[in-house]
Amino acid sequence: MSTDTNAIYAEGLVKRFGDTTALAGVDLAVRPGTVLGLLGPNGAGKTTAVRVLATLIRPDAGHATIGGFDVVRQAHEVRSLIGLTGQYASVDEQLTGTENLIMIGRLLGLSRSSSRSTARDLLSRFDLLDAADRAAGKYSGGMRRRLDLAASLVGNPRLLYLDEPTTGLDPRSRNEVWDIIRGLVTDGVTVLLTTQYLDEADQLADEIVVIDHGRVIATGTPEQLKARTGAQTVSARPELPDDLEKLAAEVRQVASGPVDVRGDVVTAPVTDPSALTALVRRLDDAGLVVAELALRSPSLDEVFLSLTGVPA
Numbered sequence: 001m002s003t004d005t006n007a008i009y010a011e012g013l014v015k016r017f018g019d020t021t022a023l024a025g026v027d028l029a030v031r032p033g034t035v036l037g038l039l040g041p042n043g044a045g046k047t048t049a050v051r052v053l054a055t056l057i058r059p060d061a062g063h064a065t066i067g068g069f070d071v072v073r074q075a076h077e078v079r080s081l082i083g084l085t086g087q088y089a090s091v092d093e094q095l096t097g098t099e100n101l102i103m104i105g106r107l108l109g110l111s112r113s114s115s116r117s118t119a120r121d122l123l124s125r126f127d128l129l130d131a132a133d134r135a136a137g138k139y140s141g142g143m144r145r146r147l148d149l150a151a152s153l154v155g156n157p158r159l160l161y162l163d164e165p166t167t168g169l170d171p172r173s174r175n176e177v178w179d180i181i182r183g184l185v186t187d188g189v190t191v192l193l194t195t196q197y198l199d200e201a202d203q204l205a206d207e208i209v210v211i212d213h214g215r216v217i218a219t220g221t222p223e224q225l226k227a228r229t230g231a232q233t234v235s236a237r238p239e240l241p242d243d244l245e246k247l248a249a250e251v252r253q254v255a256s257g258p259v260d261v262r263g264d265v266v267t268a269p270v271t272d273p274s275a276l277t278a279l280v281r282r283l284d285d286a287g288l289v290v291a292e293l294a295l296r297s298p299s300l301d302e303v304f305l306s307l308t309g310v311p312a
Contacts, residue, residue: 007032007159007190008053012062015048015214022048024214025062030207035181035191037205039198041308045214046194050163053192054084067158083152084161091147093137097128100136100147104154115154122150126180142173149180159190166200178203198300208300212308225303231256231269233298234276238264239289247290250282269298 008030015023022045030036038046051057053064055075063070069077091100098119105115123132126146131139136147145165152160162181166174174197181204185191195201201208202222210218210225218225234254238247241264248266252259254275255268272278276295283290298306 006030008036008064008066008192010049010053010062010064013049013052013059013064014061015045015052015057015059021214023052023059023062026211026214026216028053028064028209028216030190030192032190033185033188034206035185035193035204037201037208038192038194038211039201039208039304040211042196044211046211047163048214049211050084050161050192050194054082054161055079080155081157082159082161083155083157084163085148085152085165086163091136091144091151094135096133096135097123097139097147098132101151101154104151108155110154118154122153126150127176140173142169142176145169145173145177146180149177153184157189159192160184162191162193164195165193166195166197174200198304202300210304210307218307222300225300225307226298228303228307231271231298232295233267233302234270234279235265235267235292235294235296236279236290237266237292239291243288246286247283247288250286250288251279253282254279265292269302270295 006029010028013026066078101119102115256271257269259268
């Protein structure tokens with residue numbers, strides 16, 4: 001890894017809070033114009049890493065650079081390059097959408113006219129013009145999140161930190177935020193994304209870093225991480241609900257790992273290339289009829305479980 005070729009570079013980051021070690025030597029490297037997904041169980045150290053990289057707290061050991069600037073010695077320069085959106089929308093609910101963005105612009109040193117022009121451009125970009133003069137407290141959750149993202153872009157940052165940006169959003173609003181993030185990356189913005197939604201990382205991240213207990217335990221593209229499990233996943237759903245337990249017992253005979261029953265679907269990892277054929281024969285011999293039967297690559301949820309031992 002090199003500070004010359006990475007928009008974000010961190011080496012050996014350590015952060016302790018009393019007897020708790022939140023970061024225990026984290027290394028990160030993010031190429032310009034890409035999305036790095038930072039994943040991990042609750043308490044793994046994701047938000048602490050973001051706070052260090054955003055100059056909000058100092059590391060106890062290690063170092064990090066943002067756009068070539070040191071997060072400790074050149075914190076002011078780092079702040080001029082970044083935008084940050086936390087887990088919850090931080091807009092002022094008493095102000096209108098326009099007033100929120102103008103306020104941010106003025107705090108960043110923009111003139112009144114530039115602040116107003118920037119506000120209008122961002123409201124248009126985030127499809128909020130119709131609500132520009134409405135108090136933010138009357139926005140829906142998805143609209144508040146879009147306004148929060150717009151606020152993080154007032155200073156035209158080269159790097160954007162998104163700490164669980166779609167927490168609490170419905171599927172449609174999540175998709176809208178995903179489209180916005182894709183557009184930002186197309187425009188050359190580098191994104192550091194922490195999320196608890198594995199499908200979100202699968203959709204957006206060019207590379208993923210998995211953290212557990214303050215340490216990096218895996219890195220790679222989504223496909224590389226899926227390949228690390230060394231297994232595919234067989235999934236089956238019985239035609240008759242009463243056959244669910246019998247189906248699970250048959251799947252268990254060809255599985256290479258724990259069988260998971262969720263709702264009316266049975267899934268399990270398999271490593272034998274002939275496992276699906278063997279399962280079909282077993283089902284036929286047992287007289288079990290299935291409504292669905294498939295063999296697929298593992299999901300990131302399954303990779304996450306295999307890496308951390310914690311369900312996603």
